[in-house]
Amino acid sequence: MLVLTWIAGLLVAGGTVFYGLSVLACRQWRRRPRSTGGPRPPISILKPLAGLDLGFEENLRSFFALDYPHFELLLGVRSLDDPASPVAQRLIEAHPDVQARLVVAGEPPSLEAYPNAKNWSLLRMAEQAAGEILVISDSDIRTGGTDDLRTLADDFADPRAGVVTCPYRAVPGASFWSRLEAIGMNTEFWAGVMTAQFLGPMDFAVGPTMALRRSCLDEIGGFEVTRDVQAEDFVLGQLAHRAGWKVVLSRAVVEHHIGSQALQDNWRHRLRWYRSTRRSRPWGYLLQGFTYPLPFALALPWLSGGAAWAWGLLGLCFAARLWSAAATARALGDRLVMRRPHLLLLQDVLSFVVWLCAFQGDTTVWRGRVFRISADGRIRAADGYNGPDSSGGNGDK
Numbered sequence: 001m002l003v004l005t006w007i008a009g010l011l012v013a014g015g016t017v018f019y020g021l022s023v024l025a026c027r028q029w030r031r032r033p034r035s036t037g038g039p040r041p042p043i044s045i046l047k048p049l050a051g052l053d054l055g056f057e058e059n060l061r062s063f064f065a066l067d068y069p070h071f072e073l074l075l076g077v078r079s080l081d082d083p084a085s086p087v088a089q090r091l092i093e094a095h096p097d098v099q100a101r102l103v104v105a106g107e108p109p110s111l112e113a114y115p116n117a118k119n120w121s122l123l124r125m126a127e128q129a130a131g132e133i134l135v136i137s138d139s140d141i142r143t144g145g146t147d148d149l150r151t152l153a154d155d156f157a158d159p160r161a162g163v164v165t166c167p168y169r170a171v172p173g174a175s176f177w178s179r180l181e182a183i184g185m186n187t188e189f190w191a192g193v194m195t196a197q198f199l200g201p202m203d204f205a206v207g208p209t210m211a212l213r214r215s216c217l218d219e220i221g222g223f224e225v226t227r228d229v230q231a232e233d234f235v236l237g238q239l240a241h242r243a244g245w246k247v248v249l250s251r252a253v254v255e256h257h258i259g260s261q262a263l264q265d266n267w268r269h270r271l272r273w274y275r276s277t278r279r280s281r282p283w284g285y286l287l288q289g290f291t292y293p294l295p296f297a298l299a300l301p302w303l304s305g306g307a308a309w310a311w312g313l314l315g316l317c318f319a320a321r322l323w324s325a326a327a328t329a330r331a332l333g334d335r336l337v338m339r340r341p342h343l344l345l346l347q348d349v350l351s352f353v354v355w356l357c358a359f360q361g362d363t364t365v366w367r368g369r370v371f372r373i374s375a376d377g378r379i380r381a382a383d384g385y386n387g388p389d390s391s392g393g394n395g396d397k
Contacts, residue, residue, distance in 0.1 A: 005303040008296040009310075012317050015293020019320035022191035025198030026327040034251060038157035042070040043149055043211075044131030048121040049077050049084035053140040054173055054259040057087050062142045064095040068149035073100035074129060076121040078107055084139070103128060111381045114227045115371060122232075123223045134217065136233075138208035141168070142255040144333075151252035152211050162216030162245025163237050165202075166209040167193070167253045169332040173260025179336065181266060182258060184347045186334040187325040192291055193249070194328065202247040204281070205237025209254050212236065216245045228378045230276045230364070235377070253332055267354070268365055274358035279377040285358075292352040293317050294345060321348070 045063060053059065063073055075088040085102065092100045105124035108114030126134060133156060135149075148166075155164040167190060172182035193206060210233055217223070220239040226232035237247045261269065278285040297317040300310035325344055329337045337344065363382060364371050370382040 001303060005300070005310075008300050008303055009313065011290065012293045012297045012300060012313055014290045015296070016313075016317050016320045018195065018290055018293075019191070019317075019324035021198065022195045022324045023327040025194035026191075026331040028198055029194055029249065029251075030331050032251070034151070034154060038154055040069050040150075040153050041132040041156065042130060043068060043072075043133045043135060043153070044129035045071060045073045045135045045137060046122055046125045046129065047073065047075045047137055047139060048118045048125070049075055049088060049139050050082060050118070050121075052083050052087070053257065055142070055257045056084065056139060057091070059140060059142045059257060060088065060091055063137070064091060064098050064100065065146055066143060066149050067146040068153075070131075071099070071149055072130060073098060074103050074125045075100065076103045076105050076125045078105050078117065078121060080104060111369075115379050115381055116227055116229060116232060119223055119227045119232055123227075126217075126223060132214050133211055134214060135211045136207070136209070137254075140257050140259065141209050142171075142257060144169070144253045144255060148252045148254065152250060155248050155250050155252075156211070156213060158246065158248075160244075160246045161248050162213050162240040162243070163205050164211045164248045164250045165205040165207075165233070165237065166211075166250045167206075167332060168209065168256035169253055169334050171255050171257045172336070173258065175260040175262060175266075177263050177266040178258060178260045179340070180343055180347050180350065181261075181270070183325075183337050183340065183343055184351055185256070185258070186332055187328050187337055187344065188291060188348065188351060190332060191324050191328045192288070194331070197249045201241070202249060203238055203241040204234045205240075205247055207233035208256060210236070211250075212240070213245075216240050216243070219243055219245075228380070229280075230272075230371070230373065230379050231280045231377060234280050270351075270354045271358055271361075272364040274354050275361065275364055275373055276377065278358055279373045279375065288355060292348055292355065294321060294348045295352045298345075318345075 047063070077085050088102055092102065103125050105121040108117055108120040114120045122136065133152065135152065152164055155161060170182035170185035172178040196202065220243055225239065226235050229235050241247050294317060297314040300314055304310040321344060322341060325337050362373050364373055371379040372382045373379055
């Protein structure tokens, strides 16, 4: 029991230090000076679509309102039978002043060669894109403002910048589990990303909105290199970093409308995400345990027999968690967590349980299909190829 007490105490102390670092990281990111007045390279926005997300039309409409001198909007579907197609076509016709078009990518040659069907759509759209900067944005994303592309262009003012990844503010649906996940994304997840870029150069990118310099993408092998990985955003950033390019965390914050999932679907989604992360970055995933000190802090008073120092460490840890959550939410412009701070504890316990469960198993359910994830993060179908799948939006990637 004494050994368990000291292990838990060390994890809580380490997690509390992490919370403090995340506050410093958020402040550093918010105070970073913006570069303005730089070049305005042509930008192509690639939107792979599949099915209808909650709020899909409003999400897509926000991209037609962007204010930038030279940009095009490519909306990719695998088939005109996809329910996203008529919505996209209607918006294109309603905004003749925007250079936008529908790209029918077709189905991948085989699920074995291209298990990442989204990546196949990106390949086909990139072939038709004219921009020097390629922005990849999922269908459950809504722009944070009309000047998002100007901010991205400023991020690319440094010629060494090869990849720019946009933070997102998760916007939940009506379900309780959706609100819980949004709180986790806006505090736990982004606290980790902010801290990572604070402690050293970023060596990964984060979807669901990222931008790549065309020359950087060509140098690392194009979208072909991610045709059989699930976390293509992470891998593209990693490859760019290894090739000597900078990965930049943008100041343009977008909205991620995550929909409204019941418990079972939410659990499956979280487990898929965590298993993918474990395979993509094993050591980082292991160290992620330090970002969940609250469950250990709750156990400390019982493990220590009610010692005063254990109660004190529990209080300090919870206060640090609130401080970190407030700092991260402020950086992202989120108000949800401050309206429901009591949900932080439940969210942290749930995340910790999923983190533990994700150490087991190598299968993932992705858009109605079952895949196996190899040790290097690549995926292969564990079931047959059933043709077009429009059962859900691209937000579930």
